Amino acid sequence: MDMLQTSIDGLMIGSTYALLGLSFALVFGIMRRINLAFGACLLFGASLAIYLEPILGWGAWGLFVVTIVGVALASAYVERLCFAPHSKRHGAVTAMVASFAVWMQLDEISSQLLPQRTHAFQGIEVPNFWWGEIFVRGDQLLHFVIALVSILVLYLLLYKTRLGLLIRATADSPDTAHLLGARVPWLGFIIFLLAGILGGLAAFMILSADGYVTPLFGLWSTFKGLIAMIIGGVGSLMGAVIGGLILGLVETHAGAVLGAEFRDMVTFGLVFLVLIIRPGGLMGVKIYRTDSLAQERV
Amino acid sequence: MDMYLASVLTNMTLIAFLALSAYLVLVVGEVSFGQQAFFGIGAYITASATALAGAHIFWGLLAGAIGGASCALLLGLLTIRLSGIYFAISTLCFAELLRFFLLHLRFTQSVDGRIIGPDGPEGFSNIRWIFENHYQVTDFLLLAVTCLIILLIVLFSLERSPIMLGARMVGNDPILAQSQGLNPTRYRLSFITLSGAVAGFGGGLFALFNTHIEPAMFGVMLGIHGLAYAVIGGLGSAVGPLLGVFLDIGLLESIRPLAAYRMIIFGGLVAFLLVFRPEGIISPRLVSRLKSRWRNRHV
Amino acid sequence: MYSLQGIGKSFGGIDVLRDISLTLKPGQRLGITGANGVGKSTLINIATGFLKPDSGHIQLNNKTLTHQPAWAFAQAGIQRTFQNTRFLTTANLGEQLLLAARAPESKRRLTKLIELSGLQASLHLFPDEIPLPMLRKAEVIRGLAASPEVLFLDEPSAGLTTFELDQFGVFLQQNLGQKTALVVVEHRFDFMLMITDSVVEMQLNRGLVKRGADVKT
Ligand SMILES: Nc1ncnc2c1ncn2[C@@H]1O[C@H](COP(=O)(O)OP(=O)(O)O)[C@@H](O)[C@H]1O
Ligand SMILES: [Mg+2]
Numbered sequence: 001m002d003m004l005q006t007s008i009d010g011l012m013i014g015s016t017y018a019l020l021g022l023s024f025a026l027v028f029g030i031m032r033r034i035n036l037a038f039g040a041c042l043l044f045g046a047s048l049a050i051y052l053e054p055i056l057g058w059g060a061w062g063l064f065v066v067t068i069v070g071v072a073l074a075s076a077y078v079e080r081l082c083f084a085p086h087s088k089r090h091g092a093v094t095a096m097v098a099s100f101a102v103w104m105q106l107d108e109i110s111s112q113l114l115p116q117r118t119h120a121f122q123g124i125e126v127p128n129f130w131w132g133e134i135f136v137r138g139d140q141l142l143h144f145v146i147a148l149v150s151i152l153v154l155y156l157l158l159y160k161t162r163l164g165l166l167i168r169a170t171a172d173s174p175d176t177a178h179l180l181g182a183r184v185p186w187l188g189f190i191i192f193l194l195a196g197i198l199g200g201l202a203a204f205m206i207l208s209a210d211g212y213v214t215p216l217f218g219l220w221s222t223f224k225g226l227i228a229m230i231i232g233g234v235g236s237l238m239g240a241v242i243g244g245l246i247l248g249l250v251e252t253h254a255g256a257v258l259g260a261e262f263r264d265m266v267t268f269g270l271v272f273l274v275l276i277i278r279p280g281g282l283m284g285v286k287i288y289r290t291d292s293l294a295q296e297r298v
Numbered sequence: 299m300d301m302y303l304a305s306v307l308t309n310m311t312l313i314a315f316l317a318l319s320a321y322l323v324l325v326v327g328e329v330s331f332g333q334q335a336f337f338g339i340g341a342y343i344t345a346s347a348t349a350l351a352g353a354h355i356f357w358g359l360l361a362g363a364i365g366g367a368s369c370a371l372l373l374g375l376l377t378i379r380l381s382g383i384y385f386a387i388s389t390l391c392f393a394e395l396l397r398f399f400l401l402h403l404r405f406t407q408s409v410d411g412r413i414i415g416p417d418g419p420e421g422f423s424n425i426r427w428i429f430e431n432h433y434q435v436t437d438f439l440l441l442a443v444t445c446l447i448i449l450l451i452v453l454f455s456l457e458r459s460p461i462m463l464g465a466r467m468v469g470n471d472p473i474l475a476q477s478q479g480l481n482p483t484r485y486r487l488s489f490i491t492l493s494g495a496v497a498g499f500g501g502g503l504f505a506l507f508n509t510h511i512e513p514a515m516f517g518v519m520l521g522i523h524g525l526a527y528a529v530i531g532g533l534g535s536a537v538g539p540l541l542g543v544f545l546d547i548g549l550l551e552s553i554r555p556l557a558a559y560r561m562i563i564f565g566g567l568v569a570f571l572l573v574f575r576p577e578g579i580i581s582p583r584l585v586s587r588l589k590s591r592w593r594n595r596h597v
Numbered sequence: 598m599y600s601l602q603g604i605g606k607s608f609g610g611i612d613v614l615r616d617i618s619l620t621l622k623p624g625q626r627l628g629i630t631g632a633n634g635v636g637k638s639t640l641i642n643i644a645t646g647f648l649k650p651d652s653g654h655i656q657l658n659n660k661t662l663t664h665q666p667a668w669a670f671a672q673a674g675i676q677r678t679f680q681n682t683r684f685l686t687t688a689n690l691g692e693q694l695l696l697a698a699r700a701p702e703s704k705r706r707l708t709k710l711i712e713l714s715g716l717q718a719s720l721h722l723f724p725d726e727i728p729l730p731m732l733r734k735a736e737v738i739r740g741l742a743a744s745p746e747v748l749f750l751d752e753p754s755a756g757l758t759t760f761e762l763d764q765f766g767v768f769l770q771q772n773l774g775q776k777t778a779l780v781v782v783e784h785r786f787d788f789m790l791m792i793t794d795s796v797v798e799m800q801l802n803r804g805l806v807k808r809g810a811d812v813k814t
Binding site for chain 1 (some may be wrong): 376
Binding site (some may be wrong): 393460463464467471473474475476477478479480482534543568577581582583586587590593594 | 645646647660666668672673676677679681684685686687688689691692696697699720721723735739743746
């Protein structure tokens with residue numbers, strides 16, 4: 001029974017990791033870029049929401065809306081300053097370091113908004129209940145549902161609309177898509193906005209489940225997102241979702257068996273093993289080889 | 299010299315080792331989020347050698363460098379098939395695993411009534427080498443700067459030999475490098491190992507200077523800072539990372555009055571700077587151009 | 598003596614090369630023509646170690662190279678140029694040429710080749726500041742510096758005018774040396790006639806077919 005309870009907890013948490021992983025996979029899958037400032041954007045959105053809460057007085061729903069809008073804005077800002085100028089093939093490292101600089105910046109802005117180390121974050125209240133012998137947290141169930149719905153919406157957007165088709169074509173082969181006239185203006189901007197909205201949703205759900213924000217939240221969510229993406233297979237959207245769920249399961253089980261202290265280490269160890277044994281991740285994406293000409297015709 | 303100034307300068311010198319180690323990995327075309335681990339390993343080894351085993355500082359630092367190099371070589375061998383983001387994330391995981399190891403490393407001894415040695419999360423206190431040898435802050439600064447200069451001389455002579463150009467070719471275009479008969483794997487392994495040695499050595503100095511070290515000091519933030527210094531300064535020459543360190547620590551210290559907002563200003567400035575100089579301030583092209591100008595004038 | 602025996606290669610289930618064999622004696626000059634997409638570049642990639650064949654062997658002076666990495670091919674004396682010239686953009690031309698000539702003897706050869714080609718004035722420039730005809734010559738010089746056993750050229754005429762191509766051909770002929778075998782993949786027939794002593798055509802599903810005299814396929 002304990003196993004089952006732990007697994008269900010893991011899946012609940014994993015669904016928010018899936019959203020974090022999806023944000024990274026969207027950006028990496030389509031633009032081959034890593035946004036180190038991702039977590040800082042989340043922290044900024046949450047800080048802005050808490051800061052504005054007494055002024056707006058909209059309660060939990062206010063937090064929800066402002067967090068998402070704040071994260072999306074920060075994400076768009078990061079794209080304009082750090083990624084749009086470095087869109088050439090060799091710009092990846094530069095863009096990543098630029099996003100690191102902006103991470104520092106957003107961190108500082110967040111701590112100006114919220115000077116104390118911890119701040120309460122009041123989520124939407126949902127009653128908890130027992131389902132047979134399993135305890136279900138109402139808010140986590142709600143989050144699970146929200147995560148599933150947003151993944152579904154993203155799927156529909158990418159696979160059932162023209163914009164989605166163009167985005168996927170660009171992801172497959174930027175040059176070919178360009179030749180076919182499928183250039184999406186502001187593609188990067190749209191991707192970052194989407195990633196920001198997903199990230200904002202995840203931030204709201206994680207923070208309201210925890211009940212508080214600390215300055216470490218930024219780094220933490222960057223880690224979780226990156227790891228969820230890596231486990232699933234870099235760049236694969238489906239992989240990121242599965243990776244997030246697996247991450248949640250592994251964490252809760254490792255925490256239950258070995259204690260909280262070992263939880264993160266088990267994750268890092270697992271990711272390291274996945275990388276050196278099966279670098280393509282569980283979904284087996286084959287873009288990792290260093291010496292193959294398959295990616296580049298000479 | 300002003301004590302405060304001397305300690306800021308010493309810190310800059312020590313971080314310069316970390317930035318140079320990130321630079322050496324960047325040269326062969328990889329990004330490492332894990333150099334802080336080699337820095338930390340070097341710090342622990344040097345601290346143990348001098349404080350626990352009573353070794354001379356020379357042997358202590360050498361052991362730190364060798365320790366850093368061995369860990370880096372191990373990482374390089376394990377990740378031999380990886381590159382790009384896969385390599386970057388695996389360095390991050392490796393570094394966090396090493397830090398976890400340090401968090402659980404307990405080996406304390408009582409020396410002259412003091413408890414010394416690694417003590418889990420509490421870290422390693424009472425690294426008393428500088429007190430025992432009556433080093434002032436300025437003396438230590440002199441020592442650190444001397445070591446840095448020696449390292450720079452080594453790197454500059456490497457820069458003048460074809461090895462460095464070969465490494466840059468491996469980093470920029472492995473296919474071209476192979477067509478020139480260069481073995482990318484060998485270059486990558488050697489440079490990653492060298493970077494571990496440089497970081498380990500710097501970590502050793504760091505331990506001696508700080509007299510107390512703990513695992514929390516060697517988190518990923520430290521490593522990303524070193525990486526950012528190297529990229530901002532530029533990959534054209536070993537001077538680049540030093541410039542990066544100077545810009546961040548030096549300039550920020552001089553605008554103390556704005557302390558509360560400094561990262562807001564500085565973070566934005568760095569991102570903005572990279573828009574105009576994406577290859578860093580001292581870019582490879584700039585260096586190459588300066589070199590040939592210099593030669594034309596002096597031949 | 599360099600030889601390819603029974604080379605086969607397919608991409609995604611489609612056979613691009615099927616049972617291709619080829620032998621080169623020192624100093625031999627072979628031209629390969631063929632329609633776009635029949636697999637000429639693929640053959641060069643395999644012959645120089647950049648792609649691994651699905652079947653077949655590659656030998657140089659009775660040493661088997663088949664499973665060696667590309668850099669080992671280059672070290673053994675198998676040089677190539679790329680369909681689009683390939684240089685580092687962050688170092689000047691002189692430095693890059695020097696990197697290709699590590700032995701003292703190669704350095705001497707390199708200096709001589711640079712003099713003959715008229716590249717001195719461009720040595721301090723970056724490759725993206727140098728006109729294409731010069732770059733093509735530079736790429737050949739880079740390949741010839743270490744006096745290789747075999748030199749493969751992949752469409753050297755692309756982007757050159759007839760006059761420039763002519764100059765390029767003359768330069769090539771004068772500097773190849775007795776020992777080095779040459780394989781040129783080309784469409785321009787006049788050029789082929791000038792620098793090769795036999796030409797084969799690569800045909801879809803039929804491999805290399807004779808166009809001139811005495812070629813063993
Ligand atoms: N790395 C690769 N992956 C998949 N298909 C390839 C690859 N390289 C070449 N091809 C295919 O093999 C065929 C031969 O290509 P190539 O050797 O470049 O032709 P050529 O040089 O004769 O014009 C083409 O149909 C091309 O699309
Ligand atoms: Mg071709």
